[in-house]
Amino acid sequence: MSITQSFLLAMKNLMLSKMRSLLTMLGIIIGVAAVITIISLGDGMSLYVEEQFESMGSNLIVASVTSQSTARKAEPEDFYQLVDEHPDALAAVSPYVPANAPLKFGTESYYSTSVIGVAETYGKISSAELEEGRYLQYLDVESMNQVCVIGSYVANNIMGGNALGNTLRIGGNTYTVVGVLKEKTGSYQGSEDDSVYIPYTNATRLNRSSMISGYYFSAVDETQMDTAQWLVEQKLYAIYQDEDSYYVMNMAQVLSMMDSVMGMITTILVAIAAISLMVGGIGIMNIMLVTVTERTREIGIRKSLGAKRKDIRTQFIIEAGATSAVGGVIGIALGSAMSGVVGNLLNISAAASVKAIVVAFSVSVAIGVVFGYLPANKAAKLNPIDALRYE
Amino acid sequence: MIRLENVYKIYHMGDTDVHAADGINLHVQKGEFVSIVGQSGSGKSTIMNIIGCLDVPTSGKYYLGGIDVSTMKDDEQSEIRNKMLGFIFQQYNLIPKLNVLENVEVPLMYGGIPKAQRRKRAMEALERVGLAAKYKNLPTQLSGGQQQRVSIARALVGNPSVILADEPTGALDSRTGIEILRFLQQLNQDGNTIILITHDNSIAVKAHRIVRLYDGKIIYDGPSDDPQALVQPYEEEHFSEDVILKGGGKA
Ligand SMILES: Nc1ncnc2c1ncn2[C@@H]1O[C@H](COP(=O)(O)OP(=O)(O)OP(=O)(O)O)[C@@H](O)[C@H]1O
Numbered sequence: 001m002s003i004t005q006s007f008l009l010a011m012k013n014l015m016l017s018k019m020r021s022l023l024t025m026l027g028i029i030i031g032v033a034a035v036i037t038i039i040s041l042g043d044g045m046s047l048y049v050e051e052q053f054e055s056m057g058s059n060l061i062v063a064s065v066t067s068q069s070t071a072r073k074a075e076p077e078d079f080y081q082l083v084d085e086h087p088d089a090l091a092a093v094s095p096y097v098p099a100n101a102p103l104k105f106g107t108e109s110y111y112s113t114s115v116i117g118v119a120e121t122y123g124k125i126s127s128a129e130l131e132e133g134r135y136l137q138y139l140d141v142e143s144m145n146q147v148c149v150i151g152s153y154v155a156n157n158i159m160g161g162n163a164l165g166n167t168l169r170i171g172g173n174t175y176t177v178v179g180v181l182k183e184k185t186g187s188y189q190g191s192e193d194d195s196v197y198i199p200y201t202n203a204t205r206l207n208r209s210s211m212i213s214g215y216y217f218s219a220v221d222e223t224q225m226d227t228a229q230w231l232v233e234q235k236l237y238a239i240y241q242d243e244d245s246y247y248v249m250n251m252a253q254v255l256s257m258m259d260s261v262m263g264m265i266t267t268i269l270v271a272i273a274a275i276s277l278m279v280g281g282i283g284i285m286n287i288m289l290v291t292v293t294e295r296t297r298e299i300g301i302r303k304s305l306g307a308k309r310k311d312i313r314t315q316f317i318i319e320a321g322a323t324s325a326v327g328g329v330i331g332i333a334l335g336s337a338m339s340g341v342v343g344n345l346l347n348i349s350a351a352a353s354v355k356a357i358v359v360a361f362s363v364s365v366a367i368g369v370v371f372g373y374l375p376a377n378k379a380a381k382l383n384p385i386d387a388l389r390y391e
Numbered sequence: 392m393i394r395l396e397n398v399y400k401i402y403h404m405g406d407t408d409v410h411a412a413d414g415i416n417l418h419v420q421k422g423e424f425v426s427i428v429g430q431s432g433s434g435k436s437t438i439m440n441i442i443g444c445l446d447v448p449t450s451g452k453y454y455l456g457g458i459d460v461s462t463m464k465d466d467e468q469s470e471i472r473n474k475m476l477g478f479i480f481q482q483y484n485l486i487p488k489l490n491v492l493e494n495v496e497v498p499l500m501y502g503g504i505p506k507a508q509r510r511k512r513a514m515e516a517l518e519r520v521g522l523a524a525k526y527k528n529l530p531t532q533l534s535g536g537q538q539q540r541v542s543i544a545r546a547l548v549g550n551p552s553v554i555l556a557d558e559p560t561g562a563l564d565s566r567t568g569i570e571i572l573r574f575l576q577q578l579n580q581d582g583n584t585i586i587l588i589t590h591d592n593s594i595a596v597k598a599h600r601i602v603r604l605y606d607g608k609i610i611y612d613g614p615s616d617d618p619q620a621l622v623q624p625y626e627e628e629h630f631s632e633d634v635i636l637k638g639g640g641k642a
């Protein structure tokens with residue numbers, strides 16, 4: 001008997017008892033749907049994180065100072081000097097000072113909006129592009145002008161479009177919007193587009209602390225990343241004499257770290273979903289054993305008419321494989337739909353990759369074949385006389 | 392065609408042995424029509440299973456068409472059944488979810504005959520039993536006699552050397568039974584070797600030769616028109632057996 005015939009016969013048997021087939025497939029459906037959803041969301045999440053970081057510029061080096069010491073203190077001047085001394089490696093530096101004050105517009109406070117103190121160089125470091133107006137300037141920082149540059153979300157969703165020249169309030173002070181940035185990350189709440197940049201000198205005053213905990217550098221290009229990072233580390237060590245007082249990382253490292261964390265989470269979740277696939281496989285084995293018993297007489301008839309063990313075994317394995325394959329297809333459809341919905345909710349693009357679909361389908365077929373083998377073999381080995389006598 | 396030499400089939404039931412076939416010697420020529428008769432439990436089905444390569448003898452030899460099939464493995468027996476034997480069962484044994492045509496095709500399918508040819512030969516076989524018009528019906532949509540005719544079509548579709556029928560009329564009324572018998576006689580006239588198993592003398596006499604079994608032994612083997620052929624070992628034999636047993640017990 002050919003494979004196609006066995007397959008058609010299997011499909012016929014599946015259709016004969018739809019409810020039972022569906023229940024048999026349920027484990028596989030759930031398992032495959034879970035795997036597809038997890039992989040799709042994992043992929044979407046990685047992509048999202050990558051985009052987020054790439055939008056900040058891949059030549060970025062971030063230095064964070066953790067030391068609380070007042071005896072030794074890095075000053076912006078130290079780093080400006082460092083950049084000046086090494087123009088072949090370092091392109092620019094900007095202090096990075098999150099302000100401890102919410103943005104207020106009209107009567108409302110916006111706690112999700114980041115208010116960040118930076119220098120005029122930050123625009124270039126973060127590869128920000130202007131929609132309209134101008135960026136912060138040296139003079140703004142020097143004279144502590146109460147001006148700000150805002151992200152697209154703030155301009156459109158908080159200030160309702162017409163933002164340039166208008167005013168916002170931060171920590172009791174009025175700031176004039178001098179520039180609006182182009183959209184970077186999809187313009188939603190809490191994103192980089194939901195930020196307000198003010199001179200860092202103003203931010204330290206708002207924070208009532210001259211402490212500057214972060215510096216953003218950009219390397220001249222990607223080949224200079226290691227050199228640039230090394231220079232920054234040297235400088236910090238020279239100041240603090242203690243490697244635990246600061247840490248420096250570059251975007252490439254952050255990205256690969258994120259990637260491996262994401263990969264690990266996805267792997268763990270997929271492993272959990274795989275347990276459901278296992279359970280599904282056992283469900284198929286169970287039903288196949290019942291089917292073999294129910295069809296003992298049919299097996300006896302087929303054997304009396306010349307079916308060999310191989311023929312009977314193939315028939316039942318294909319039936320199991322077809323069951324789990326149909327379950328797999330339903331699971332893939334369900335998983336794709338689910339990742340679409342969840343992706344939409346999380347605002348990330350989570351489409352099931354071809355790879356995930358192919359893998360999920362093959363795995364479900366394989367499960368049917370593997371778990372179908374035992375019942376199929378049992379059927380194949382039936383003695384024709386006993387099978388014919390079976391009622 | 393068929394040669395059984397000193398065939399035994401012994402079932403071990405606890406500490407007693409049941410000799411279902413007890414030293415059977417049987418020769419059937421090509422083209423013969425033989426009835427195997429005997430009371431219930433006399434070993435008819437046992438012999439039929441051995442002749443049909445569904446079972447192997449405990450000891451003894453069985454040659455089918457010159458081949459020793461008494462020691463064959465499962466798959467080899469399947470091959471022999473497919474190529475050389477056709478079965479007609481008391482309970483028809485059609486596969487319920489296949490239609491009439493598909494049922495008749497099954498032996499050809501396991502014989503590896505290509506689809507188009509299979510269809511053609513199955514239709515021809517159905518024509519011979521007069522059921523070509525109902526080829527699309529499911530077995531449950533046919534009467535008992537019609538189902539048995541389908542199973543005859545299935546038995547002869549592969550051109551087997553021997554057709555084995557175990558109580559083929561057992562589940563049918565006498566008129567339909569006679570119709571089925573006529574088919575078997577027709578097949579025999581066409582040159583098929585037929586072995587018919589029955590406990591009914593009126594059916595057995597349709598064959599040319601009768602083989603009577605009693606307690607796993609052949610007690611008559613000869614032409615069906617010999618009056619001896621129809622003599623059943625009646626109760627008195629059981630009775631006398633009992634007496635012997637009792638006598639043995641007393642001794
Ligand atoms: N699988 C088995 N295990 C044990 N004993 C068996 C088995 N099959 C048959 N027998 C015994 O072998 C003997 C012959 O049985 P068989 O089925 O050949 O009889 P039969 O002539 O076909 O009877 P019937 O007309 O009722 O079908 C009986 O005594 C039966 O109990």
Ligand SMILES: [Mg+2]
Pocket residue numbers: 435436437
């Ligand atoms: Mg019997």
